[in-house]
Amino acid sequence: MASLPEQVRKPRARRASPLARREDLLAATVSCLARLGPHGTTGREICRQAGVSHGLLRHYFSNPDKLLLETYEQLCEDMLAHLEAVALPFAANPWDALHRYFVAVFSDEWASPEIIGAWLVFWQQARSREDFAAVSHDFNLRQRALLEQLVVQLTAAAMAPPPILPMADAIALLSAVLDGLWIEYYLCDDRTPRARCVALCDAAARMLFAA
Amino acid sequence: MASLPEQVRKPRARRASPLARREDLLAATVSCLARLGPHGTTGREICRQAGVSHGLLRHYFSNPDKLLLETYEQLCEDMLAHLEAVALPFAANPWDALHRYFVAVFSDEWASPEIIGAWLVFWQQARSREDFAAVSHDFNLRQRALLEQLVVQLTAAAMAPPPILPMADAIALLSAVLDGLWIEYYLCDDRTPRARCVALCDAAARMLFAA
DNA sequence: CTGCTTATAAGGCAAGTGTCCAATAAGCGG
DNA sequence: CCGCTTATTGGACACTTGCCTTATAAGCAG
Numbered sequence: 001m002a003s004l005p006e007q008v009r010k011p012r013a014r015r016a017s018p019l020a021r022r023e024d025l026l027a028a029t030v031s032c033l034a035r036l037g038p039h040g041t042t043g044r045e046i047c048r049q050a051g052v053s054h055g056l057l058r059h060y061f062s063n064p065d066k067l068l069l070e071t072y073e074q075l076c077e078d079m080l081a082h083l084e085a086v087a088l089p090f091a092a093n094p095w096d097a098l099h100r101y102f103v104a105v106f107s108d109e110w111a112s113p114e115i116i117g118a119w120l121v122f123w124q125q126a127r128s129r130e131d132f133a134a135v136s137h138d139f140n141l142r143q144r145a146l147l148e149q150l151v152v153q154l155t156a157a158a159m160a161p162p163p164i165l166p167m168a169d170a171i172a173l174l175s176a177v178l179d180g181l182w183i184e185y186y187l188c189d190d191r192t193p194r195a196r197c198v199a200l201c202d203a204a205a206r207m208l209f210a211a
Numbered sequence: 212m213a214s215l216p217e218q219v220r221k222p223r224a225r226r227a228s229p230l231a232r233r234e235d236l237l238a239a240t241v242s243c244l245a246r247l248g249p250h251g252t253t254g255r256e257i258c259r260q261a262g263v264s265h266g267l268l269r270h271y272f273s274n275p276d277k278l279l280l281e282t283y284e285q286l287c288e289d290m291l292a293h294l295e296a297v298a299l300p301f302a303a304n305p306w307d308a309l310h311r312y313f314v315a316v317f318s319d320e321w322a323s324p325e326i327i328g329a330w331l332v333f334w335q336q337a338r339s340r341e342d343f344a345a346v347s348h349d350f351n352l353r354q355r356a357l358l359e360q361l362v363v364q365l366t367a368a369a370m371a372p373p374p375i376l377p378m379a380d381a382i383a384l385l386s387a388v389l390d391g392l393w394i395e396y397y398l399c400d401d402r403t404p405r406a407r408c409v410a411l412c413d414a415a416a417r418m419l420f421a422a
Numbered sequence: 423c424t425g426c427t428t429a430t431a432a433g434g435c436a437a438g439t440g441t442c443c444a445a446t447a448a449g450c451g452g
Numbered sequence: 453c454c455g456c457t458t459a460t461t462g463g464a465c466a467c468t469t470g471c472c473t474t475a476t477a478a479g480c481a482g
Contacts (some may be wrong), residue, residue, distance in 0.1 A: 002325055012463080013446050013459085014448080015447090015449065015458085015459055016459080016460095018458095021459080029310045034338070035339065036339070037249065037335055037336060038249040038250050039250060039252075040243065040440080041250075042439060042440085043439075043440065043441095044440085045439095052460075052461090053460060053461045053462065054440090054461090054462085055461060056459080057278055058440090058442080059458090059459070060459095063440075063441080064439095064440075075217045080361070092272070105456070117335060117338055120331050120334055120335045121335060123394070123397075123398060124248050124249065124332060124335075125248060127245070127397070128245075128246065128248055137399065140398065140399070156270065164418070165414060169414060173388060173414070173415055175391065175395070176387070176388045177384060177387045177395055179387075179390070179391035180388060180389065180390035180391035180394075181383075181387045181391075183334070183390055183391075184386070184387065184390065186338070187334060187337065187338075187347060188348065188351075194437095200380060200383060203376060203380060203384070204384055207375070207376075207418060208418075224429085224431080226428085226429055226477090226478050226479065229428095229429080232429080253470085254469075254470065255468080255469065255470080256469095263430075263431085264430060264431045264432065265431090265469095265470090266430070266431060266432065266433095266471095266473090267429075267431080268470095269470090269471070270429070270430075272426090274470075275469090275470075332473090373463080390441080
């Protein structure tokens with residue numbers, strides 16, 4: 001039993017479509033961020049979570065950092081697509097569209113501890129990293145534009161009088177309410193239940209844009 | 212020049228008062244969190260930033276994690292003390308007191324990228340770590356209580372009519388506005404200048420609590 | 423000036439990480 | 453059924469980290 005260099009490898013794993021594997025890794029990254037925080041989210045740990053060998057990360061992403069960045073991009077893209085899909089088809093009833101937007105923001109899918117936890121990490125990165133900042137900036141612009149569009153529908157349809165505050169201020173405030181409640185929802189899940197967040201947003205919108 | 216085991220150590224460093232050194236390390240922690248993110252904030256890096264040997268951390272804190280926690284505690288304590296000192300002495304003029312509170316929240320001292328960046332990390336930790344959650348919870352309660360006190364002064368002094376919304380809702384909204392603007396201020400420093408944040412808070416308060 | 427306390431430095435060690443790389447087989451086209 | 457592409461594995465390496473320990477000297481009491 002001195003030398004047995006044989007039968008060492010065991011690539012039993014089924015071969016997955018490259019696209020599916022990539023998504024596995026992206027999802028595992030979010031999960032790791034939420035479970036272990038940014039400190040514990042290492043390339044090897046992500047692979048462990050995804051159930052693949054640590055060598056595979058390199059095969060799909062140039063390095064763990066890039067994986068993190070792409071996770072951010074993917075998350076932004078998905079969230080924006082979802083929000084647009086939910087609110088835009090209801091342009092005929094602007095108040096309803098806005099309400100649906102709020103519901104989506106606080107939905108299980110986008111206000112889960114996992115997602116918000118990951119989001120906080122990305123915000124953090126955006127301060128010190130150029131590439132993360134670009135993604136963040138782009139997302140903010142697009143999200144703000146969507147919100148603005150919904151609000152403009154309100155006044156354009158003459159369903160609401162011109163706001164008391166300058167339009168830009170009113171939108172900034174509504175946006176702040178959304179962000180603030182979103183964070184708070186994350187911080188302690190029992191304090192402000194989902195339905196109340198939505199109700200508060202509705203109230204704020206009515207206050208800002210209705211008589 | 213074969214064997215020179217002599218003259219290796221060089222504890223040239225001046226001896227600092229234990230309290231000052233502790234504060235050095237706490238400050239270095241905040242700085243590291245902002246500069247390198249949670250991932251790069253290691254015990255050794257903090258010591259490097261503080262200009263001391265890596266062995267010293269152990270002498271003041273049981274481990275890097277504990278240092279992080281104490282940094283959080285210190286930050287919370289300082290911020291609450293500051294906010295109270297700024298707003299409470301002006302109970303005679305409730306609107307003014309509230310305004311001073313807003314100004315303090317967005318002051319250079321408490322809305323700096325360093326502070327908010329560190330804060331995001333602590334929020335993240337609060338989800339997965341019991342001890343961080345306790346600090347976070349305690350801070351939220353006290354901060355909320357302070358804000359509530361300021362608002363109650365408003366109505367108690369009959370300087371404002373009873374709010375349109377239930378009191379609890381109005382306070383929740385105002386708090387959300389504060390948090391939301393605070394974060395946004397962090398995310399891109401050129402978008403929403405400090406003065407505008409304060410003005411928006413004032414506007415929100417007037418809207419919620421004045422006729 | 424001497425000696426004690428203790429703040430400080432720095433080395434060693436095990437564990438974990440990122441990067442690179444060679445070996446292996448899974449699944450498809452022929 | 454065979455052979456090529458490539459998804460996948462797992463090891464090697466240098467490096468960093470956290471933890472512990474010992475050696476040193478800074479500053480104060482006497």
